[in-house]
Amino acid sequence: MAAHEKAPFTPLRSVLYMPGSNERALEKAKGIACDALILDLEDSVAPDAKPAAREAVAAAAGSDDYGRRAVTIRVNAIGTEWHDADLVAASQAGPAAIVVPKVGSADDVAALVSAMEKAGAPDHTALWAMVETPVAILDALSIARASERLGAFVLGTNDLVKELYAEHVPGRGPILPSLHTALLAGRAAGIAVIDGVYNDVKDTEGFLAECEQGRQMGFDGKTLVHPGQVEGANAAFAPSEQAVEDARGLIGAWEDGAGAGVVTWNGRMVENLHVESARRTLAIHEAVTALGA
Numbered sequence: 001m002a003a004h005e006k007a008p009f010t011p012l013r014s015v016l017y018m019p020g021s022n023e024r025a026l027e028k029a030k031g032i033a034c035d036a037l038i039l040d041l042e043d044s045v046a047p048d049a050k051p052a053a054r055e056a057v058a059a060a061a062g063s064d065d066y067g068r069r070a071v072t073i074r075v076n077a078i079g080t081e082w083h084d085a086d087l088v089a090a091s092q093a094g095p096a097a098i099v100v101p102k103v104g105s106a107d108d109v110a111a112l113v114s115a116m117e118k119a120g121a122p123d124h125t126a127l128w129a130m131v132e133t134p135v136a137i138l139d140a141l142s143i144a145r146a147s148e149r150l151g152a153f154v155l156g157t158n159d160l161v162k163e164l165y166a167e168h169v170p171g172r173g174p175i176l177p178s179l180h181t182a183l184l185a186g187r188a189a190g191i192a193v194i195d196g197v198y199n200d201v202k203d204t205e206g207f208l209a210e211c212e213q214g215r216q217m218g219f220d221g222k223t224l225v226h227p228g229q230v231e232g233a234n235a236a237f238a239p240s241e242q243a244v245e246d247a248r249g250l251i252g253a254w255e256d257g258a259g260a261g262v263v264t265w266n267g268r269m270v271e272n273l274h275v276e277s278a279r280r281t282l283a284i285h286e287a288v289t290a291l292g293a
């Protein structure tokens with residue numbers, strides 16, 4: 001199966017951005033226990049530094065230096081002066097995914113996939129679309145369904161807050177409808193959906209609260225801006241020991257019921273759909289355990 005096909009339980013708990021122009025960060029990332037890296041060519045790289053950063057991230061993505069981490073490249077947005085060269089370099093490097101900011105329509109996805117294929121992107125290179133504008137939220141379902149090569153939605157909550165004239169507040173009330181819409185579309189299309197970043201790298205309490213909220217909402221993981229956020233995201237987006245124990249107990253009770261349509265476990269009603277959720281929990285637990293992180 002090509003990697004851009006929907007692999008159900010590939011852990012994407014912690015997805016760390018780093019500026020493609022920051023050599024120190026590119027080196028340091030080889031030892032960071034995140035599930036994926038986004039080597040950035042967009043907002044975190046100054047215009048003068050973009051050509052050199054493009055070469056550096058292509059070399060990094062084409063190397064074997066990052067072990068089990070999924071290495072992705074974020075190119076500059078469609079219509080910018082850097083986009084075409086970024087997309088060609090990223091396609092030829094063959095990362096796990098090419099992350100494209102400010103995708104606005106299904107036509108954008110089709111054009112991106114066509115350009116990736118023309119530039120020689122291998123089958124294992126997925127497209128990850130950033131959902132971070134009002135039009136992307138409003139067209140989320142058609143974007144999510146636009147191509148088999150689309151592997152994930154990545155929420156861009158900084159741009160979303162900016163475009164909505166909203167504010168960053170604890171609990172994220174102003175953008176919850178947008179987050180839910182992106183999640184609904186992503187789940188309908190069977191792709192991964194990764195939450196936005198938490199900007200205050202010193203506020204551990206606020207960060208962990210946002211991870212907890214993201215997991216409860218259904219996100220697969222969270223994008224991060226600092227290595228200090230990796231451990232918290234890995235813990236928050238993996239099933240807890242209690243969740244694993246509960247899943248095993250529930251499945252055991254179901255199997256003991258030997259074909260009954262409904263059983264009880266710990267005083268709770270259990271039907272087939274609860275068993276499916278419990279099996280998903282165990283599959284994620286096994287995938288995370290296999291990573292050893």
Ligand SMILES: CC(C)(COP(=O)(O)OP(=O)(O)OC[C@H]1O[C@@H](n2cnc3c(N)ncnc32)[C@H](O)[C@@H]1OP(=O)(O)O)[C@@H](O)C(=O)NCCC(=O)NCCSC(=O)C[C@H](O)C(=O)O
Nearest residue numbers: 017018019024025028040044156157158159197225226227
């Ligand atoms: C936010 C930062 C600028 C802070 O950097 P700094 O002050 O250097 O942090 P520290 O001194 O605490 O760093 C400690 C060491 O860790 C390394 N480091 C820091 N950040 C990273 C990183 N992201 N990846 C790898 N390594 C990192 C430092 O080099 C230090 O190493 P050492 O010298 O050995 O001690 C910085 O964290 C940063 O640049 N973060 C990423 C910024 C970024 O990529 N932004 C773009 C995406 S965010 C976004 O906008 C998403 C979306 O589009 C939206 O709209 O929301």
Ligand SMILES: [Mg+2]
Nearest residue numbers: 132156158159
């Ligand atoms: Mg953005």
